Amino acid sequence: MKLSDAKLKFIDSWGSFGTHWGINRTMAQIHALLLISPDPMSQDDIMEQLSVSRGNVNMNIRELIDWGLVERTSIPGERKEFFIAEKDIWKVATTIIKERKRRELDPMLKLMDQLAAVEGDKKDKEVKQFIETMNGIKRFGNQADKMLDVLVKAEESWFVGTLMKFFK
Amino acid sequence: MKLSDAKLKFIDSWGSFGTHWGINRTMAQIHALLLISPDPMSQDDIMEQLSVSRGNVNMNIRELIDWGLVERTSIPGERKEFFIAEKDIWKVATTIIKERKRRELDPMLKLMDQLAAVEGDKKDKEVKQFIETMNGIKRFGNQADKMLDVLVKAEESWFVGTLMKFFK
């Protein structure tokens, strides 16, 4: 397969992969494009490569920066802004985990805490099942939370070396 | 908070939580409803509680069964089918992990294998960065894959007891 085809295929797949995980297609595609680009790219470069509008690129780049996956950079002599992606996949993954945990898991667990305090007769099977479900989610969520914290803080080398050996 | 309010809140939140993870709102809501229901529910029960159409309930229930999160059951004397959700959150989570791994991670890694074999001069920085990115994703993906396999096979008690202690 030629590089140009492989690039297209990768960008396309990373895009659909993203949509299955609640990330919009263009954002994932821009990320893919920057991941495989050895040099910084401008908004115009991205617009051209992906055939999307300036506004779209602008918004999604901002989002990527917000997530900590992309950063602005400048090229001496150029007026435009350029962008570059974090290339270390381990860092990419831990960044995403950290952000999603903060944005979604943490608030969810907070809510479960409130809901587990529902009033009502704990002998009533409706009430009982509800509380049990909330507690189950809380328990699991807190475990996941702790585990992800450790994972995110761990160095890749430590993680791979020690944990993998431990695991089998 | 009253049980009725808490239920609504939970169903609603589980629904939006789902949409952030590539799961459709109604499917997540049906799952939520069944999770907190101590008794099996029929399609009609679900339609009524969530105010959605029969077709919608039917399709999403099928999907949930497909995922292994819900199963059909019957109530003696009743002609209708009833449905019940797996209540053990640990099992729910490992089922979801297993399925998503199979449906998304595994195919992605297979693709990366193909793409990493791109033809072209490995001295060329475009080719080099592309291959490095593919390899990075593969390496990470394979680790995640192995780790998730262990996780999915592990018993909750073992996992919590041993791994958590290890993790500190």
Place this chain on the structure above:
DNA sequence: CTGAATTTTCAAATAATATTGAAAGCAGGA
């Protein structure tokens, strides 16, 4: 300060996705 280059915003248009509901399908009882 001026104006050209660049970036940002956001209402409107478009595209993608989910939902409805009526018709078709199916299973069991009489």
Place this chain on the structure above:
DNA sequence: TCCTGCTTTCAATATTATTTGAAAATTCAG
């Protein structure tokens, strides 16, 4: 077999999410 109650399908419709593009804002060199 035919009827009845229930389930499934799917084209039409509605909803939600994404994208566009032109105007406004910003930046910066001269």
